[in-house]
Amino acid sequence: MKFRDYLKVNSLEEFEQAVASVEGPVLLLAGGSDILVQARDHRFKDHTVIDVLKVEALREIKETDGYLEIGACAKQEEIAQSPLVKRYAPILAEAALSVGSLQIRNHATIGGNIANASPAADTLAPLAVLKAEVLVLKDGTEQRMSLLDVIAAPYKTNLGDRDLILKVFVPKQAESVRYNYTKLGRRKALSISRMTMATLLELDAEGVVTKFEMTVGATFPKPMLFPDISDMLVGKKPTEEDIVKVARSLSDKIPEIAGVRASTRYKQPVCRRLSERILKELIEGEQDA
Ligand SMILES: Cc1cc2nc3c(=O)[nH]c(=O)nc-3n(C[C@H](O)[C@H](O)[C@H](O)COP(=O)(O)OP(=O)(O)OC[C@H]3O[C@@H](n4cnc5c(N)ncnc54)[C@H](O)[C@@H]3O)c2cc1C
Structure with a gap:
């Protein structure tokens, strides 16, 4: 594991001075849990590391x-x-x-x-x-x-x-906002995500949706939000048919955005079924612990 140089800073002032003093590529280091794995192939040998972990601010x-x-x-x-x-x-x-x-x-x-x-x-x-x-x-x-x-x-x-x-x-989310975070990995503990799902849902006293965001992680090239999916429920009292439509539309984004890959065969149906289950549970009020 090689770096050109290593500088540790304790404040933002020291950070700015360090950055100004370095010529060539810089590598910011925080906890190092990604960098120390990546650095094994010496890809950072020309980089000066600036360690910011101890900056209290x-x-x-x-x-x-x-x-x-x-x-x-x-x-x-x-x-x-x-x-x-x-x-x-x-x-x-x-x-x-x-x-x-x-x-x-x-x-x-x-x-x-x-x-x-x-x-x-x-x-x-x-x-x-x-x-x-x-x-x-x-x-x-x-x-x-x-x-x-x-x-x-x-x-x-x-x-x-x-x-x-x-x-x-x-x-800040109001207490009334219901949420679900689901992580699917190869095993139950300590696994890197194969797919994640993040959902926020808020209903008013009449059961009309006032807020709805749902996305899929570890699937698209970058984090994405889908206003068209949100619009399918906001302002409505969701029916079974609405839930099925949302689940289908969200899972259809997978081949649309990520293309058809080996993982699409399982991710698309899993996304559809999970979305349906998550939405039903959230609408019925079975909030995550
Ligand atoms: C065994 C193991 C298991 C893991 N499991 C998971 C997991 O389950 N889920 C998961 O999401 N991740 C996992 N990771 C990945 C990793 O732990 C996370 O991505 C972590 O949050 C990275 O933070 P870090 O401070 O260690 O980043 P570092 O390794 O210090 O830096 C990572 C990148 O971020 C840049 N960087 C860091 N801080 C800043 C900053 N303030 N400003 C600008 N750039 C910055 C660095 O330059 C570098 O490019 C795992 C890693 C290991 C080794």
Whole structure:
């Protein structure tokens, strides 16, 4: 495992100084759980590593008026156990808890999960349905971007190598918002996702849908939202037929967007059946624990 140089920074000021001092490619390092695996083939031998994990300003999880603000270096385990995340975005707490093992979750950060841009990253589908935004420090200026715009393609972002994710803004969800996060892997524990499903649903007192977002992860080249699918239920009191239509339309996105691949044969029918089951359970009020 080789790097050109290694710099550790303890504050954002030190980060900016370090970035200004480095010539050649930079590799930002947080928990290292993706990088240390990737670095085994020496692909980063010309890179100067800037280790940002100890920057206190990147670790905080706090609430403001409409948002949860999650520092880019918050660990998956901290997110999974955070009372604020459990209260205002429980789907994200559940997804974070599904990442790897406890040892991995104690290294793995949310910023790293986003910037690594793996289609199998567990937090991406929940962050998509939550309509999360990301605050990025770019050439000394802060820029707020939709998560969907940060990720360009599998393992590719629209960020430069010196662009630092500072925090993730997650709109706070009302207690009335029901959610489901489902992760399918090859085995029950410690598995990399083959497919994930993230759903948010809110009904009013009459059973009319006031909010609906549903997406599939580990399936498309990047996290996606489907306003046409949301429109199929919002403003309606869903019938059995509506649910079947949503499930069919969502599962049809798989070949439409990802093309017909070996996995389509199982992903499409699994997505259809799971969507139906999730929607029925959410509408009937069987909320996740
Ligand atoms: C055994 C094992 C099991 C795993 N299981 C899962 C799993 O079940 N689900 C899952 O989703 N992932 C899993 N992962 C992948 C990994 O743990 C996560 O993607 C993790 O969240 C990455 O965070 P990190 O801090 O370790 O990232 P790092 O390895 O430090 O960095 C990853 C990438 O993000 C960039 N980066 C990091 N922080 C920032 C920042 N603040 N701004 C800009 N760029 C940044 C780095 O430059 C690098 O390109 C697993 C990994 C291992 C080794």
